[in-house]
Every structure is written in C-alpha cells, then in structure tokens.
Amino acid sequence: MKLTVVLLLSLAATSIVGTIIPQNENPAAYFRAYGEFVYKLFDLLGIFDMYHSWWFQFLILLLTINIVVCSIDRLSATWKIVFVKNPKFNLSRFRKLSQKEVFDNKQKPKELVKVYEPFIFKHFGYTRAEETDKGLCVFAEKWRWTRFGVYTVHLSVVLLLIGGLIGSLFGFEGFVNIPEGEKVNNIRIRNTGQLRSLGFEILCDDFDISFYDNGAPKEYRSSLTIIEHGKPVYKKDIIVNDPLRYKGVNIFQSSYGKMPSDAPSQDKVPARDSPGEITLNFTSKNSGKKYRIKTVIGKVVDIPEGLGKFVIVEYKESAEFGGQNIGHAYMGILTPKGKNPVNIMLPLHFPNFDKMRRGSIVISIAGQKAKTFNAGKKADQRYYTGLQVTNDPGVWVVYTGFIMMIIGILITFFMSHQRVCIEIVKSGNKSKVIVTGTANKNKLAMQQRIKKISDQLAKL
Amino acid sequence: MNSSVLLSITTFIYGLAAFLYIASWVFKKPLSGRLAFWVALIGVAGNTAGIIMRWVESYRLGIGHAPLSNMYESLVFFSWTIVIIYLVIERQYKNAVIGAFATPLAFLAMAYASMSPNVSDRIQPLIPALKSNWLIAHVISCFLGYAGFAIAFAISFMYLFKQRDVEGKSNLLSHFPKPHVLDELTHQMVMFGFLFLSIGIITGAVWANSAWGSYWSWDPKETWSLITWFIYATLLHARMMRGWYGKRIAYLAIIGFMAVIFTYFGVNYLPGLHSYGAG
Numbered sequence: 001m002k003l004t005v006v007l008l009l010s011l012a013a014t015s016i017v018g019t020i021i022p023q024n025e026n027p028a029a030y031f032r033a034y035g036e037f038v039y040k041l042f043d044l045l046g047i048f049d050m051y052h053s054w055w056f057q058f059l060i061l062l063l064t065i066n067i068v069v070c071s072i073d074r075l076s077a078t079w080k081i082v083f084v085k086n087p088k089f090n091l092s093r094f095r096k097l098s099q100k101e102v103f104d105n106k107q108k109p110k111e112l113v114k115v116y117e118p119f120i121f122k123h124f125g126y127t128r129a130e131e132t133d134k135g136l137c138v139f140a141e142k143w144r145w146t147r148f149g150v151y152t153v154h155l156s157v158v159l160l161l162i163g164g165l166i167g168s169l170f171g172f173e174g175f176v177n178i179p180e181g182e183k184v185n186n187i188r189i190r191n192t193g194q195l196r197s198l199g200f201e202i203l204c205d206d207f208d209i210s211f212y213d214n215g216a217p218k219e220y221r222s223s224l225t226i227i228e229h230g231k232p233v234y235k236k237d238i239i240v241n242d243p244l245r246y247k248g249v250n251i252f253q254s255s256y257g258k259m260p261s262d263a264p265s266q267d268k269v270p271a272r273d274s275p276g277e278i279t280l281n282f283t284s285k286n287s288g289k290k291y292r293i294k295t296v297i298g299k300v301v302d303i304p305e306g307l308g309k310f311v312i313v314e315y316k317e318s319a320e321f322g323g324q325n326i327g328h329a330y331m332g333i334l335t336p337k338g339k340n341p342v343n344i345m346l347p348l349h350f351p352n353f354d355k356m357r358r359g360s361i362v363i364s365i366a367g368q369k370a371k372t373f374n375a376g377k378k379a380d381q382r383y384y385t386g387l388q389v390t391n392d393p394g395v396w397v398v399y400t401g402f403i404m405m406i407i408g409i410l411i412t413f414f415m416s417h418q419r420v421c422i423e424i425v426k427s428g429n430k431s432k433v434i435v436t437g438t439a440n441k442n443k444l445a446m447q448q449r450i451k452k453i454s455d456q457l458a459k460l
Numbered sequence: 461m462n463s464s465v466l467l468s469i470t471t472f473i474y475g476l477a478a479f480l481y482i483a484s485w486v487f488k489k490p491l492s493g494r495l496a497f498w499v500a501l502i503g504v505a506g507n508t509a510g511i512i513m514r515w516v517e518s519y520r521l522g523i524g525h526a527p528l529s530n531m532y533e534s535l536v537f538f539s540w541t542i543v544i545i546y547l548v549i550e551r552q553y554k555n556a557v558i559g560a561f562a563t564p565l566a567f568l569a570m571a572y573a574s575m576s577p578n579v580s581d582r583i584q585p586l587i588p589a590l591k592s593n594w595l596i597a598h599v600i601s602c603f604l605g606y607a608g609f610a611i612a613f614a615i616s617f618m619y620l621f622k623q624r625d626v627e628g629k630s631n632l633l634s635h636f637p638k639p640h641v642l643d644e645l646t647h648q649m650v651m652f653g654f655l656f657l658s659i660g661i662i663t664g665a666v667w668a669n670s671a672w673g674s675y676w677s678w679d680p681k682e683t684w685s686l687i688t689w690f691i692y693a694t695l696l697h698a699r700m701m702r703g704w705y706g707k708r709i710a711y712l713a714i715i716g717f718m719a720v721i722f723t724y725f726g727v728n729y730l731p732g733l734h735s736y737g738a739g
C-alpha cells in the first residue's frame with residue numbers, strides 16, 4: 001500500500017517535469033535552450049520524450065503490477081464475503097454499536113415481526129428473523145455486491161493501460177499534406193518521419209476555409225475521396241471533429257496551408273513520392289561536393305561529412321530580409337557540429353542566398369531558378385489540406401475502460417453494503433424496539449438512514 | 461442590460477453574501493447568516509439568468525453556442541456550481557459557518573472573471589476544434605469536479621483551524637462543525653470531485669480523439685489534470701486503506717486544490733520553446 005502511494009506520487013512528480021520541459025521539440029531548439037552538456041544529459045535520460053522513456057514506462061508497469069497483485073490478493077477475501085449462501089449476522093456486534101434508535105411498542109414481538117419484516121424487505125431485499133435470548137430479531141441487508149466496485153475501477157485502469165499499449169504497438173499516427181486535386185497513397189509517421197503505405201489512395205477534391213466576421217477561422221473542410229484499386233469507393237467532407245473512417249484508418253482535418261504554384265516541390269522535382277516534399281542541395285565548402293537530400297517540413301536531416309543537422313521549420317509566403325519582402329521562402333534551422341544553431345532562410349527566388357552566410361555548408365532548394373521577383377504581385381496559390389491519419393486498434397479497449405471506471409467509481413463511492421438489525425425485546429406484554437445498522441462506507445449517512453428507518457417503523 | 465452587466469452585478473451579490481456569512485461567523489449573528497443564505501440564493505438566480513442570457517445573446521450574434529467556451533464563461537460556471545453545492549450542504553448540515561469559507565471562493569472566481577484584464581468577457585465565435593458536444597460535457601464535468609475540490613479545500617482549512625483548538629477555547633471556532641464532521645465533509649467533497657474530474661478527463665479524451673485522432677497526447681494541460689487526479693487518488697487510497705484521517709487528509713486536499721488551480725491557470729505560464737515553428 002505504501003508502494004501505491006509512492007508510485008502514484010512519483011508518477012505525479014515526474015509528470016510535472018514533462019510539462020516544464022517541452023516535449024518532442026526539435027533538437028536544435030533544445031540545444032539552444034540548454035547548452036551542450038545539459039542537452040546531452042537530458043537526451044540520455046529521454047527527458048525530451050519523457051512519457052515514452054524506459055523509466056517512465058517502467059513506473060507505469062510497476063503501478064499496473066501493483067494494482068493487479070493487490071487486487072487479486074484481496075479479491076479472494078471479498079469473494080468469500082460476497083458469495084455466501086446465508087449471510088452471517090453477528091448480533092453482539094450490532095449490540096455494541098454506539099448509535100441506537102430505541103422506541104416502545106404495545107404489541108408483542110411475534111406480531112411486530114410480522115409487520116416489520118415485509119416493510120424492511122421492501123427496502124433491503126434480504127431479511128431474516130431469528131430468535132434471541134431476549135426476544136426476536138430481524139436482520140436485513142442490501143448491496144453486498146458493491147464490495148466489488150473497487151475491482152471494477154482497478155480493472156478499468158488496467159484496461160486503459162492495455163488499450164494504450166495495443167495502440168502504441170499495433171497502431172500508427174501519421175500525417176500527410178495533400179494539395180487540392182491531388183491524391184496520395186502513403187503517409188508519414190509522426191516522430192520517425194517514415195513513409196507508410198495505406199493500401200488505398202486519398203484524393204483531396206477540394207479544401208475550403210471559412211471565416212467569421214472578426215477574421216477567426218470558422219470551418220476547415222476537405223472533400224475527400226477514398227480510391228481503392230483505381231475506383232472511388234467512399235466520399236466524405238471532413239471537418240474538425242468529424243473525421244472520415246475507412247477500414248480502421250481515421251482521417252482527421254488537422255491543418256492547412258498554401259502552396260506557391262511555382263514552388264519547386266510542385267513541378268520541378270521529378271518522381272516525387274509525397275507532396276510537400278522538398279529536395280535540398282547541400283554544398284560543402286571544404287570538399288566542394290554537392291549532396292541532394294529529400295525532406296519535408298519538420299524532418300531533421302543529417303548533413304553529409306558530419307557537418308551537422310538541418311531542419312525546415314516553416315514555409316512563408318512573404319519572407320522579409322533587411323526590411324524587404326523577398327517572397328516565398330522556407331525557414332530552417334542549421335545546427336553545425338559543436339556549434340550553436342542558426343536560423344536559415346531559403347528564398348525561392350534567390351538560389352544563392354545562403355552563400356552570403358559564408359558558412360562551411362551552403363544550402364539551397366533543388367531545382368530552383370533565379371527569377372525576377374515582383375513583390376507587388378502575388379504568385380498563384382492553391383491550398384493543401386493537412387490531414388492526421390491514425391489507426392488505433394486499442395481504442396475500444398480504452399473506451400471500455402472509461403465506461404467501467406465511471407460505473408466503478410459510482411459504485412465504490414456512493415453505494416455501500418448496508419446491514420440493519422431490528423431487535424425486539426420482550427418487556428411484559430409490550431416490546432422495546434432497538435434499531436441499529438452498519439455500512440462498509442459512508443457511516444454518517446448510514447446513521448441518518450437508521451434514524452429514518454426507525455421513525456418509519458415507529459409509525460407502523 | 462446584457463449578460464456581462466448582469467454577471468458583474470452577480471459578482472457584487474456574491475461579495476455581499478460572503479461578507480454576510482463572514483459577519484455572521486465572526487460576530488455570531490445567526491440573522492446575518494440567514495440573510496446571507498437568501499442573498500446567495502439571489503446571486504445564484506442572477507448567475508443562472510446571466511448564463512442563459514449569454515447563451516441567447518450568442519445566438520443573436522449568429523454564433524450560437526453553449527456559454528462554456530472560454531476562460532470567462534468557465535469561471536462564471538465554476539462560481540455557479542460552488543454556490544449551489546455549498547447551499548445544498550448548508551441545508552443538509554444546518555450550519556452557515558462553512559459559507560464564510562466557501563462563498564468567498566465563488567466571489568473571487570467571479571471577480572477575477574469580470575475584472576481581470578486577462579479575461580475577456582466578449583462572446584467569441586467557436587473555432588473549429590471547439591465545436592463538439594463532448595466539449596460541453598467535458599467543461600461541465602470538469603468544473604463540477606473543481607467546485608467539489610474547492611469546497612473540500614475550504615473545509616480543510618476549517619478543519620485545520622478547528623483541530624488546533626481542542627479545548628474549545630477560541631470563540632471564533634465554537635460554531636464550526638465538529639472536527640469529524642468537517643473531515644467527513646472533506647472526504648465527501650473529494651469523492652464528488654473525483655467522480656467528476658474522472659468524467660471530465662474521460663470526456664476530454666473522447667473529444668480529443670474525435671478532433672485530432674488521439675485520445676491522449678501528454679500536453680501540459682492534460683498532464684496536469686492527470687497529476688491532479690493522481691493526488692486525489694492518493695488521498696482516497698490513504699484514507700480508505702491506511703485510515704488516514706484529519707490533518708493529513710486536509711493537507712492533501714489543499715495540495716490537490718493547488719494542482720487544480722495550476723491546471724487551470726498556471727499551465728499557460730509554463731515555458732515553451734514555441735518561439736518559432738508555430739508559424
């Protein structure tokens with residue numbers, strides 16, 4: 001039990017760390033924020049992706065084992081209490097209770113029992129009358145099974161963890177950007193950046209965005225068609241909160257963007273296997289060699305010759321340099337080996353822009369030609385829709401756990417195994433009635449209930 | 461009159477109720493306490509009317525949605541639930557002293573909502589992600605839970621004061637409910653809060669799954685609600701299993717409420733590396 005408290009509190013404490021240090025950011029940003037030593041230390045401990053680190057998962061595993069072992073351990077005892085043919089009532093224990101409701105009645109005990117037993121039965125569902133040394137006694141009880149409530153809650157916690165595990169082992173979470181009018185058959189997995197084939201194609205017929213009068217976005221809507229074996233099989237407009245589901249794959253509206261129609265990723269790079277892909281040229285100053293590397297926004301690439309890492313973080317429609325609008329540009333971060341990260345701008349209209357930096361590596365977008373740029377005229381644009389594509393076979397286990405948890409908590413907190421004992425003591429021709437009761441939880445409320453029952457009995 | 465004005469007036473009514481409750485406690489004037497009950501009830505009526513008016517106004521603006529979509533609206537709802545839960549307790553336990561500790565919380569929440577420059581009382585249109593019935597269920601249950609925890613927090617303070625004064629010397633504490641009643645009330649309120657916090661986290665997860673395709677993504681707000689849940693789970697286990705009672709439970713209830721406050725307000729102040737890339 002001590003272990004449970006320690007585990008719960010240490011999970012709470014370590015979770016705090018994860019909220020103070022932003023998770024899964026790009027390494028260059030961490031490097032800049034923490035410096036080299038701390039960066040390496042944190043990286044080793046997995047603090048940048050803490051909730052998936054071995055030690056955090058280990059804590060969760062311990063907690064699960066703790067719940068399971070503890071519950072099984074106690075279940076057998078509870079089982080024996082709940083499944084008895086004839087519930088035992090211990091009269092002397094009721095007699096010892098400090099709270100008693102007492103009143104007198106003119107009838108004899110035998111006659112009273114005939115009136116009381118049906119009344120109590122209506123409220124409790126189980127009654128039994130017994131003779132005692134001083135007269136008669138009616139026992140009643142209800143909700144014995146609520147003693148199982150705790151195990152429902154604990155089982156639900158275990159189900160949540162199992163569901164989460166199933167999801168992370170057999171599911172995937174990816175994203176894809178599809179320009180209007182184009183289709184894709186594979187997506188990129190989040191975190192690893194790997195491509196994954198879907199087994200069908202997603203065609204984006206149209207993307208629409210509408211705004212409120214104040215300029216806030218009102219609705220993002222993508223018209224999608226699922227194409228299987230070359231034939232359209234399913235069509236749906238998706239908006240945020242209303243995804244498309246097909247063969248266990250869920251497609252969510254998650255972002256959007258504009259693409260320049262003259263961007264190289266659109267028409268200059270052949271054999272593109274995913275839209276939004278950008279081909280970069282790296283020219284090493286030392287060796288003079290040129291490297292071509294494909295990437296997408298957000299994916300970190302290792303620069304050959306061990307020259308560091310580079311990541312494109314965003315695409316800007318109109319970038320500024322020295323107070324001047326220089327048109328479309330990709331913005332990136334370069335982390336040269338052993339040095340601090342620097343911001344890099346790659347304007348589409350100025351292929352040799354990065355040479356000005358005089359770094360040991362020159363970066364440019366492949367396939368780009370110098371063009372005259374007219375800052376006043378907007379280039380043709382079209383939208384692409386950003387879709388989140390997921391598959392989670394564990395989600396139904398998790399949802400079952402959710403429902404069980406709510407039901408289990410209701411039972412555990414608000415229902416209890418209640419027992420009452422109505423002792424009728426013979427005193428001459430009259431009777432003295434003593435009402436007592438116990439519950440395994442919420443004893444204050446039980447005292448009030450006993451008082452109420454006693455008042456009702458007195459009026460019968 | 462529009463809803464914002466009505467809700468500002470409600471703030472003052474709650475302030476008056478809190479004042480009367482405190483006066484009744486400090487000066488031992490039961491009449492003031494009875495008056496406070498009716499003032500608080502009028503406050504609830506104003507609060508309810510304000511919430512309904514706001515709802516209607518949003519439809520008039522053509523952006524109709526339940527008034528549970530931003531900081532202002534959730535604080536207003538929070539105050540409403542605190543006062544209602546408190547009034548139920550007052551009726552049940554026939555003790556108005558708790559009001560001196562519970563109603564100021566409702567007043568503070570309302571005052572913060574109405575007066576803080578950080579909280580806008582404009583009716584804003586819903587951005588696409590917020591258009592979901594799960595969100596409404598999520599906000600309602602979270603704030604029911606928070607209200608339960610808030611009252612548990614208030615009562616824990618009363619417990620801590622009361623238990624220091626074993627001989628009953630202090631005049632101020634003489635009308636407090638008995639320690640074991642306060643302790644039991646704290647426990648009840650924590651159970652109530654825990655049920656609704658659990659439902660709140662669950663409906664939030666279902667909403668996230670329908671909006672983004674992942675029911676849990678460890679963002680700071682989610683993580684903090686889980687931390688809060690862990691703290692209260694610890695409290696409940698310590699009580700049920702180890703028979704913890706009184707002081708230690710009161711401290712845990714206070715720590716738990718700090719976590720609630722942080723989940724609600726503090727998360728926005730956590731450092732982020734989002735200076736670029738967010739675009």
Ligand code: HEM
Binds near residue numbers: 074157413696700
């Ligand atoms: C992450 C969540 C939870 C964990 C890790 C956990 C763990 C445990 C463990 C290990 C025990 C047994 C301790 C022992 O026998 O020494 C226990 C008992 C208990 N837990 Fe939990 N629990 C969790 C959630 C809950 C919740 C949400 C509730 C309430 C609704 C709850 C109610 C109880 C109760 C009433 C007992 C006593 C059981 C008995 O008397 O047989 N637990 N818990």
